[in-house]
Amino acid sequence: xxxxxxxxxxxxxxxxxxxxxxxxxxxxxxxxxxxxxxxxxxxxxxxxxxxxxxxxxxxxxxxxxxxxxxxxxxxxxxxxxxxxxxxxxxxxxxxxxxxxxxxxxxxxxxxxxxxxxxxxxxxxxxxxxxxxxxxxxxxxxxxxxxxxxxxxxxxxxxxxxxxxxxxxxxxxxxxxxxxxxxxxxxxxxxxxxxxxxxxxxxxxxxxxxxxxxxxxxxxxxxxxxxxxxxxxxxxxxxxxxxxxxxxxxxxxxxxxxxxxxxxxxxxxxxxxxxxxxxxxxxxxxxxxxxxx
Amino acid sequence: xxxxxxxxxxxxxxxxxxxxxxxxxxxxxxxxxxxxxxxxxxxxxxxxxxxxxxxx
Numbered sequence: 517x518x519x520x521x522x523x524x525x526x527x528x529x530x531x532x533x534x535x536x537x538x539x540x541x542x543x544x545x546x547x548x549x550x551x552x553x554x555x556x557x558x559x560x561x562x563x564x565x566x567x568x569x570x571x572x573x574x575x576x577x578x579x580x581x582x583x584x585x586x587x588x589x590x591x592x593x594x595x596x597x598x599x600x601x602x603x604x605x606x607x608x609x610x611x612x613x614x615x616x617x618x619x620x621x622x623x624x625x626x627x628x629x630x631x632x633x634x635x636x637x638x639x640x641x642x643x644x645x646x647x648x649x650x651x652x653x654x655x656x657x658x659x660x661x662x663x664x665x666x667x668x669x670x671x672x673x674x675x676x677x678x679x680x681x682x683x684x685x686x687x688x689x690x691x692x693x694x695x696x697x698x699x700x701x702x703x704x705x706x707x708x709x710x711x712x713x714x715x716x717x718x719x720x721x722x723x724x725x726x727x728x729x730x731x732x733x734x735x736x737x738x739x740x741x742x743x744x745x746x747x748x749x750x751x752x753x754x755x756x757x758x759x760x761x762x763x764x765x766x767x768x769x770x771x772x773x774x775x776x777x778x779x780x781x782x783x784x785x786x787x788x789x790x791x792x793x794x795x796x797x798x799x800x801x802x803x804x805x806x807x808x
Numbered sequence: 809x810x811x812x813x814x815x816x817x818x819x820x821x822x823x824x825x826x827x828x829x830x831x832x833x834x835x836x837x838x839x840x841x842x843x844x845x846x847x848x849x850x851x852x853x854x855x856x857x858x859x860x861x862x863x864x
Contacts, residue, residue, distance in 0.1 A: 525843070525855075526830035534828065548830060576861040651863015677860070752864065773864040 517797050518543045520562070520569035520591070522582050524550050528775040530572050532786035540790065549578050554585040567797045568592045572771055576604045576649055579771055592800060594793065595749035595770045602746040603770035606648045606684055609746060616745035618738060619764045621756075622687040629669045632683035636665045642688040645672075648679055651769070652721035658688060689764060691756040694718055696729055696763075698736075698753045699774055699785060701792040703743035705731050707783040709776070720776040728781040734763060742768050750789060812850035816840040823850050 519542050523530060526546075537544050545562045552560040563569055569586050571593055573579035583600045586593035595603075602608045613620040624639070626632040636643055636659055645657040645668060659665045672680040694712040697720075698705050708731045711724035718724045731739075739753045742765045752772030755763045778785040810827065811820045819837030823844065827833075831844045832855050841855040 523830055525832060526828045527832075531826070531828060531831070535826070546828075546830070574862045574864075575859055576863065647860075649861050654863075655860075769864045771864050 517567040517794065518545065518562075518565055519793070520544075520566040521546045521572055522549050522552075522569060522579075522586075523572045523574075524548060524578065525574050527574070527773065529773045532775070532778060533570070533572075533789065536784075536786040536790045540794075542790075549573055549582050554582065556588075559586065559589040559591055563591055564589065566591060567801070568594060568793060570594050570793075571600065574771065576651075576771075580604050592797070594796075595751070596747055599747035599749045599751070600770050603751070603768050604649060606646055606767075607682065609768055610684075612745045613742060613765055613768075616741055618741050618745055619762065621689055621764055621766055624685045626683045626685065627681065629673050629683075632669050632685060633662075633665055635683070635685040636669075637662070639685060639687055644686045644688050645669075646684045646686060648682050648684050653717040653719035656717060658716050686766075688716075689756050689766070690759055691718075692759075694724075694757075695766070696735065696755045696757070697777060698729075698731065698739040698755070699772060699777055700739050700743045700751050700753055701789060702748045703740035704792075705736050705739050706788045707777055707781040707785055708735065708739075709780040711776075720773075726776045726780040738763055738765055746770070750792070810847070810850040812844075812852045814838060814840060814842060815852055815854055821852060823847070 519537055569591050571579050571583045580600050583593050584597040587597045602612050610623045624635040626635045642658050642660045645659055647655045657668050694710045695718045696710055698708040708729040709726045710729045711718045711720050711726050713724040742753045743751050746768050752769035754767040755765050774785045810823045814821050814835040817838035821835050827844050827847050829844055833842050842852040843855040845851050845853045
């Protein structure tokens with residue numbers, strides 16, 4: 517098959533995918549979105565002849581628009597623009613998970629410093645203030661006192677982009693020093709890992725220690741439901757274990773990185789992803805009545 | 809192994825055999841993050857700074 521790859525940086529994750537695709541004889545067309553332009557009538561060459569396009573843009577803003585344009589051109593794109601839209605914004609993700617009845621941390625959104633402070637006081641301390649767009653644990657604040665809340669809110673409002681005045685306040689979940697990442701393809705779990713750290717942030721990007729995780733029935737069910745709630749596709753579903761038992765889903769990532777997961781588990785993650793892409797393209801071709 | 813010059817300090821930077829355009833490598837001499845902008849011949853540019861909306 518012909519596979520388009522939208523990117524602005526080739527991370528180890530993209531290299532794993534490129535290598536797997538090429539080893540299987542697929543033609544890969546890399547398109548640097550910093551150089552491409554997107555008009556109304558046709559996709560940038562050579563994406564119009566692709567069976568599927570992978571959106572691997574590292575910048576969320578580019579990912580949202582590039583995937584939207586692919587759908588506009590009727591070029592199959594992974595992930596869909598709807599999935600990108602929901603996952604790119606923590607407010608949208610939280611609403612989608614809540615709408616689907618999936619346990620997710622209690623969250624309040626406020627639009628001014630005063631109302632955000634009120635929301636923080638209502639949660640009590642500690643609680644968490646997150647940017648609505650962002651990743652890798654950056655700009656996350658664990659708020660432990662009113663004076664810290666006042667300072668962080670003032671900084672966000674004064675120094676930040678307008679999106680930083682959408683104050684996303686969330687309960688602080690006491691997790692057992694780790695959170696869980698499940699990589700899914702249309703809800704089907706491929707592999708999972710735990711990410712452990714002494715720090716309250718346990719992102720792999722912040723240096724958390726990763727270990728393979730056996731997926732229990734509850735984690736699988738929640739990963740499937742979270743995937744469906746945000747529109748499906750190739751996703752990284754993040755969960756935390758609760759003291760009271762059970763889990764809460766706090767994030768779903770739509771341009772999921774899997775280098776750390778691949779190193780932690782015995783599964784060849786890139787191979788599983790390419791298996792899924794091949795099956796998707798075959799099924800799409802069959803449904804169009806075209807010879808695969 | 810291919811090499812290209814660091815655009816900041818001029819040191820020779822070794823690229824992996826499977827280097828890809830768009831990949832990031834670090835200069836062992838000055839630590840600058842460099843983007844591979846060509847593989848045949850190998851060419852490097854200073855990598856863009858981290859942007860706020862980058863991630864997964």
